[in-house]
Amino acid sequence: MSELDEKYDIIDETTPPNAPLSAKYKRSFAYYTIQERLPIILTKVIDQTIRDKDEIADIFNGEGIKDDTKEVVGNISQLKYELQTNKEITPLDGEEFDKDVWNAFIEQLGENNTYFSVKWLYAECYLYRRLKSIFEKSPLLKTYDCFRKQKDAAFITSLDAISQVLQHITEFYNKHAKAEESTILELESFFKILLRINLWGNRCDLSISNGREVKQAGNPFEELGSFESCILHDQSQDIWDCLKSGGKSCSIDIIMDNAGYEVFTDFLIADFILRYDFANKIRFHCKAIPWFISDVVYRDFNWTIRKLTESDTNVVRSFGERLQQYVDAGRIQLQPTDYFWTSPYEFQAMQSIAPKLYASLATSHLLIFKGDLNYRKLLADTNWPFDSHFVDVLGVFRPTNLCTLRTVKADLICELPNGIADELSKLDPMWMETGKYGVMHFAPKI
Structure with a gap:
């Protein structure tokens, strides 16, 4: 020692x-x-x-x-x-x-x-x-976001990938303009693809890279097949079943993680849900202050939509304009920033520390928690046995149906089949820190 x-x-x-x-x-x-x-x-x-x-x-x-x-x-x-x-x-x-x-x-x-x-x-x-x-405490730097330029660069350098993703999505939507013109199996299959696009978008994390530039390169649609074996727990079917059971008048909440490319993939999920009337509105939650380098704050959310609407690429600009229309119609809502999201507390403490936020979330049909920090707070930053069930480690935090989309960047995880962790450790002792692997958990409302 x-x-x-x-x-x-x-x-x-x-x-x-x-x-x-x-x-x-x-x-x-x-x-x-x-x-x-x-x-x-x-x-x-x-x-x-x-x-x-x-x-x-x-x-x-x-x-x-x-x-x-x-x-x-x-x-x-x-x-x-x-x-x-x-x-x-x-x-x-x-x-x-x-x-x-x-x-x-x-x-x-x-x-x-x-x-x-x-x-x-x-x-x-x-x-x-x-x-x-x-x-x-600085009169001139009081509102300064020391991470803003890094977040903006992460978005700008990912625009080629954003354009390619939107080309694929537009092709699908041109063929399936309305829900009644599509089979439920077609919509299910496409939603699961969007979940995967969103999951792997969580790899673009400035905190895990110590602030070094990160971007989404290549064509994310073409890469999905090679990433499939890296999904260690996949409850996308349960997430889909929950989504389609909500009804046109329900609300869905997305608790965001990173700005840049990842928040764009959050918008993809929202666009699909609203386009096919799986919910009446999507409520987004961001951080109240600059947080973990790349987390979304109020300004980042609106800046991203504006940059999409200003794009020289038609498919990108059209997507941004559609998002702005949702915002104007109240179907996409950025919730007032709640300081609980930047508190030290695990989510199990929310009902006692932030009862109004908990009550608001309880009115949602589905909560979608993004990223590693939200995952750590859901699991109370505890080294649970790898085969622990998600619904068990959530403890008392069960306001409504909820899921988490997370690439693994910290040494905690649950619901792994027996022996998988040992196999992965033999391949790479650092496998829990790289963002190479992902999980999609779901817990139904009690």
Whole structure:
């Protein structure tokens, strides 16, 4: 054991079964994240803020930007130092609405609340919330999204793939303009294809790449066949059965993950559902603050639709215009940002911490949770036995029918057939961290 490991009470083991994920286990992805990934991300935030200071100065006539930037960079450097030296998680002192909720949570952690000792979910969420707190205190950088340019670039560099996907989809819709002109089997088959397009869109994650450029390359439709064996649990049939049972007047909620190419694939799902009247409206949920680098915030949602409508490519522009028509008609709704999505809490705590949000979700026919962080919160960031049933690990969080579409980027998972994890570990010991594999779980309303 190294001197640092001994100092920080690091255990040179993998995470034990049924234990919360934590960086105190040295052979875990949580340890690698706290030790390696997050310091790199903070360094890149510092670099991006410094690069953007002239642009920000132009907006605010240059007054005070030098001092503001210096203070922000100094505070982020301090945060990085605290992270790397395993300091305690400290209360927030910003102005955001959720400050008291966060500080009450930090207080109940007790004395053993350092970055390496607490649950990984808590430490990682705190880091991004603390970043927001640092920018909050700057008069000129209060609304600055240090991840915006990376998210925008992830979308722009994926436009070729977006165009190719829409070419395929338009061909189908031209043949099947209305639900009554299509067989239910044709719609079922196509919906499952869209689920797969959406699932693999979750690979485009700036957080897992430490902020390096990510894009969807190639033709996603042509790649689907080669990815099929990488779906480790597939309940797309249950998701389809749930969808078609809702009726024209129901609502469906999509709890988004990444901006860029992935949110485009979320729009594909919404377009299909609304086109064939499987629901009356789709309610989207985004993050209240910049989060995990690439997560969708309010601005990203609207910016993406606008960029689609401004495209020089007819099929892309037509899709964007159709989305805007749904928005104008109230059939696509971006819900008011709820701070629970950027809280440290697992979803099992939602009913007590955010009862209004829970009650709203309970009115939905189907909740579609996107991505790895939502998956971690659904599973309470716990190392469940791999063969655990999804409905069991959800605990008390059962507001309505729900599903999750997630590519595997953290070392927790459920509903794997016996022996599969061992086989995958022999092929690649890091298989749970790469995004190569995916799962589609479904849990019916109780």
